[in-house]
Amino acid sequence: MNIFADFQARVADALRAMVGQGRLPQNLDLTRFVVEPPRDPSHGDLATNAAMVYAREAKEHFGNPRALAAALAEAIGAMPGVTAVEIAGPGFINIRLDPAMFADVLRAVLTDPSFGRGQASGGKVNVEYVSANPTGPMHVGHGRGAVFGDALANLIAFSGRDVTREYYINDAGVQVDVLARSAFLRYREALGETIGEIPEGLYPGDYLKPVGEKLKQQFGDTLLGKPESEWLPQVRQAAIDAMMDMIRTDLAAMNISHEVFFSERTLHGGADSPIAKAVADLRARGLIYEGRLPPPKGQLPDDWEDREQTLFRATEFGDDVDRPLVKSDGAYTYFAADIAYHKSKVDRGFLDMIDVWGADHGGYVKRMQAAVKAVSQGKAALDVRLCQLVKLMRDGQPVTMSKRAGTFVTLREVVDEVGVDAVRFMMLFRKNDAPLEFDLAKVLEQSKDNPVFYVQYAHARGSSVLRQAKAAFPDLALEGAALAQAPLALLQDEGEQGLMRLIAQFPRQVEAAAAAHEPHRIAFYLHDLASAFHSHWNSGKDKPQLRFVNEETRDLTIARVALVASLTRVIAAGLALLGVSAPQEMR
């Protein structure tokens, strides 16, 4: 039940009727106006800007926006559940609702386990996130993308779309060869050799030692005498598998799992490989040519050589320059593989795809979007969400991170130290494209300026009210269906009605956040909800008659318990979207 969407539809109907009467022109785009909660609650429960939006089209019959507003207001005033309609300012229509409408919302929350969930609609959506290289442990920056992508996928699924969570494994290219050589060194170490300092250019981390041990168990010393060309493929695969196991385990520690792990390696191969096919396809459509690229302005790379190369006409799809697909050594570029990868997504039926990347890949967005347009003949759309850096702090002081000094902080260490809930909530309590300061000490504080605590505490406090109510009235049934029978009309206090209005916004917040691909909105909405709840709680200090549980007033208590139960359900549902737990108590 989404009263904003309901009224959006009703006002659209009213406008359509006016079109039918010839009072408004045909072919009116009825999606342009909004029905939203007014910023100032004294303006009522709902407001719409429809009269102003269509003022130009209405000029002929109505003259000015206020005249159209008057006609619309008349139609709105006749709608069920509306108690008052006012025209304000340049043509806002402010609507007051029968409190019974909000009681209906509470009953929906209490009886419908999928309150806020959108209607199943639209095609499949692919969300690709994390995609960390399988060469080592994930760091905190990966964690942000991981949490963001996961919450976004939750949100979009909840809004009614069919979502696939995907991870692209960069298991081709020189990096994984370096990984293999590094693992081979650990293998020799496991066999008793003294390997000394890890040479420059190889991965020095201890995390490869278990891989060396495993190689020893698997192969004994049989790899030692062989040339690199023979052992490398085997060692490489073993190392990649071990790294992916580690990454999957660390993701699982944050309650993140993907349905699809897509291997880049499967795109490579001979003349009938997916990359070759994708390139051939584009070439057949005249989107690939042999040509020269102007050198980049500004700082010229040291090894720049002007040469003719195979280029994709990215500029035809909005990119700044055409992009090379084949390296000077004849191998395909990473971009060529990425084209084939995204073509695979299109071939698998995804016309909506979202990639979550680190901000340092921002320069790559245009070419990827160009490629998606090209391989899908313009049918598919790619949104790339860039996650900014995470600055790790402790008590306001930056935590120094240096691989060399051995103070490199992995994502897993942070999760183990502060817990999943804190990590996930804080990562989502900021817009994805804004840098984030993550304070390891602050997120554990039990105080108002720790939003994780603040929101979870609201849920615990609400749960506490339910326990109190049960203690005061042992025969009270706390199940949703029972509470839905509560005399909700008794909820007359301003604070109570404010909470009901906020609760009624949940479906709208979900819809908007999903459409905008911005899960942080849910985190902020929950913070607002928690804040309103705590504030109303506190008003019970000065006015004991406002407390939720009063033994003298059973009916009122039941109504208030229903309100609190609704609130905790919405908080729990919102936290679930973020992947954060909703504790019953926090003692």
Added chain:
RNA sequence: GCACCCGUAGCUCAGCUGGAUAGAGCGCUGCCCUCCGAAGGCAGAGGCCAGGGGUUCGAAUCCCUUCGGGUGCGCCA
């Protein structure tokens, strides 16, 4: 030099795809704690939304431009 992101209270940040008088936390000032959970509460001060143009009924939000930060800039992944 070019592209993308960002610039909102002293600080850290929201601002619901263009709406009404600009929002929160911290910090600051002043009151308040026997009472459902005071790991606090209430109230107040604090703003030329970086600057300047434009678009329209209406701009923090969209366009242009200047300034100031960040990230990138054949073939790395």
